[in-house]
Structure formats: C-alpha cells, structure tokens
Amino acid sequence: MASALMLTVPGPEGDREVRLSSPDKTVWPATDAGEVITKADLAAYLMAVGEPLLRALADRPLTLQRVRDGIEGEIFYSKNPPKGVPEWVRTTMVTYPSGRSHPQLVIDELAAAVWAAQMGTVTFHPWPVRSGDNDHPDEIRIDLDPQPGLGFAEIVEVARGLREVMIEVGLTPFVKTTGSRGVHVFAAIVPRLEFLEVRHAVIGIARELERRMPDLVTTSWWKEERGQRIFVDFNQATRDRTLAAAWSPRVLPGGPVSVPMTWEQLGEIGPDELTVRTAPEWLAEHGDAWEHLHDEAGSIDGAYALWEADLERGLGELNFPPDHPKMPGEPPRVQPSKKVAEHWDEDGNRIED
Numbered sequence: 001m002a003s004a005l006m007l008t009v010p011g012p013e014g015d016r017e018v019r020l021s022s023p024d025k026t027v028w029p030a031t032d033a034g035e036v037i038t039k040a041d042l043a044a045y046l047m048a049v050g051e052p053l054l055r056a057l058a059d060r061p062l063t064l065q066r067v068r069d070g071i072e073g074e075i076f077y078s079k080n081p082p083k084g085v086p087e088w089v090r091t092t093m094v095t096y097p098s099g100r101s102h103p104q105l106v107i108d109e110l111a112a113a114v115w116a117a118q119m120g121t122v123t124f125h126p127w128p129v130r131s132g133d134n135d136h137p138d139e140i141r142i143d144l145d146p147q148p149g150l151g152f153a154e155i156v157e158v159a160r161g162l163r164e165v166m167i168e169v170g171l172t173p174f175v176k177t178t179g180s181r182g183v184h185v186f187a188a189i190v191p192r193l194e195f196l197e198v199r200h201a202v203i204g205i206a207r208e209l210e211r212r213m214p215d216l217v218t219t220s221w222w223k224e225e226r227g228q229r230i231f232v233d234f235n236q237a238t239r240d241r242t243l244a245a246a247w248s249p250r251v252l253p254g255g256p257v258s259v260p261m262t263w264e265q266l267g268e269i270g271p272d273e274l275t276v277r278t279a280p281e282w283l284a285e286h287g288d289a290w291e292h293l294h295d296e297a298g299s300i301d302g303a304y305a306l307w308e309a310d311l312e313r314g315l316g317e318l319n320f321p322p323d324h325p326k327m328p329g330e331p332p333r334v335q336p337s338k339k340v341a342e343h344w345d346e347d348g349n350r351i352e353d
Helices: 039-048 050-057 110-118 152-168 195-212 281-287 301-314
Strands: 006-008 016-021 024-028 062-068 075-078 090-095 101-106 120-127 139-146 173-179 183-188 230-232
Touching: 006 039, 006 110, 006 173, 016 039, 016 110, 024 039, 039 050, 039 110, 039 281, 050 110, 050 120, 062 101, 110 120, 139 152, 139 195, 152 183, 152 195, 152 230, 195 230
Parallel strands: none
Antiparallel strands: 006 016, 062 075, 062 120, 090 101, 139 183, 139 230, 173 183
C-alpha cells in the first residue's frame, strides 16, 4: 500500500498541496456491480465534480459523515472541526436547538473538500444557511423517504406531485437522487424566516401533498402509522438537521452519489446507478442540473399560508426529533400504540401521578 500521495489542488488563491495518506485504502469494498473504490479514487472524484460540489457546499456550515476503516468500519458524524484543520479552512459559529453554540467547518474551496476526504469524510452535509446568517435558511429542503415495499416509480410519481404543490405556492423546485432509495427536492428562498417557521412551511406543503395523494404520501412521524407510503420528512427542516449535498458520495455499498437531475431525467436512471466512478461521466454529458438553483430566490409565504390554513382547520404541531427540546403544542413523544390518552395533557406533556 502506498504510504502517501501529494495532490495539487487548484483554488481561488492558487494551487494547494494536500497530503493523502494511505491512498490505496479501501473506502467502498467491491460489489457485484463494481470494484473496490479507494481513498485516492474518492479524492479524484471530488476533484472531477469540484465546481458543482462547491456550489452546494460553499459558505455553509458543514457536518461531516466520516469513516475510520471504510464504510464497513466505524461511521460517525463530525460537527466540531477535526483536529489539524489547515489555517486556510474557515469555520462559522452555529447555534443548536439546545441553545449551545459551536464552530463548524465551511468548505469554500476544493482543497478543503479533498482534505476532508483525507480525514475520512465520505458525505458532506451542509446546513441550509449561509455563514453570514446562520439563523435564517435560504433553502427549503424536502426529503421524500419511501417506506419498505415501494419502488422508485412511486417515488418519482410523488416527487412530481410535490413539484406541482411547490410551484403553486410560488417556489421553483429542483430535484436530486439521494444515492439511496429516496429523492430530495430543494428550492431557493429569501432568508427571512427562522428554522421553526420554515419547518412549518414544509409541514404545510407536506400535508397538502398528503391530501392529494393519500394512498402514496404520509406525514406520520411514527413508522407504525406510515404503511407502504412515502414519508415527507418535515423534520429535516429542523435546526441542525442536514441532508447530503448535491454531488456528495454516500456511506452505502457501491459508492453511490446524490446527483441533481432535471425533472425530465428523474426516473430515467436508477437511484443507485450513479456512483463515484460513473457520476463524473454523467456530469460531463449532462451538466449540473442545479447550476441555477440560486439564480432567483422565491418567497416562502405561500407555503407558510398552507400551514396557517391547517391551523384554522384544527391541525397543529407535529413531533420534533427525539433529541430536540420539547416544543409548545407538540404531540406526546410516545408511539401511538403505547399511548394512554389520560396520561398526557393537551400540550403533549406527561401528567405525573
């Protein structure tokens, strides 16, 4: 195994030299569909898709999904900057739901992404904010999470239905594969509302989609209530929740990549067919379908109006993630099948005996 490799990575301030230790180290083991993908292969991939990847990462706080011994070893998330961060890689302060603040990395140039790969990073998870204002998202992000038993055709159908709803409320939706079974739909928004309000706007969109496609769509937080439907994961809009970046590899067998598509391309290729080895060719042939995502920011007012209309109908707050502080009006954090109604008050708090 080669001991180290020095990579010359171009950047805005000239070339940088990035040391890649153990370049032959396996990140993705071989599968029936492809051979081993090494750390050097990962670095080469990042350099091949550098321009569109940086459009998704630059000026945003980042959570890194890292591995110690490839994807079959320990997998963990890094919110704090790893030790040994180069002086030319900057950080920004973010506030978590607990109220605690801490610095997180910002990757503004390709050399920083390659250095992150050297540190075991596979998947880049950018926040939906810019580093100058970490409290007001400039993207609305919707995660379509298929439950077991559904095929990709159903996911595409729901994604197209979601597109219609978003256009109707004044947003311009862009779609990408996740590298797994689901689909992500993003839209640029004016960074005016706080995370909680953006989450409520996503819930408004999700409920409207559920009304239109009740046999295929659910907003049920509890898995036991979802059935064979596609869950619109509204909690991905919560502060400190992130999705894999466009063009980011995933910690899944075969080295799949989350790839932007045009709406016409969605469904033409399987969700896991584009990998670290094949996605650069797709990019060279088709370009980056998200190049113009932020050309014009839309207003979130129409989506938020859906939330407000549902409040008038008597529909209220939905559950937050289990590690999030308890919120006013939130339903009880207990599975419906285990819930005894008289043990909970109207705000979802347990009544002590």
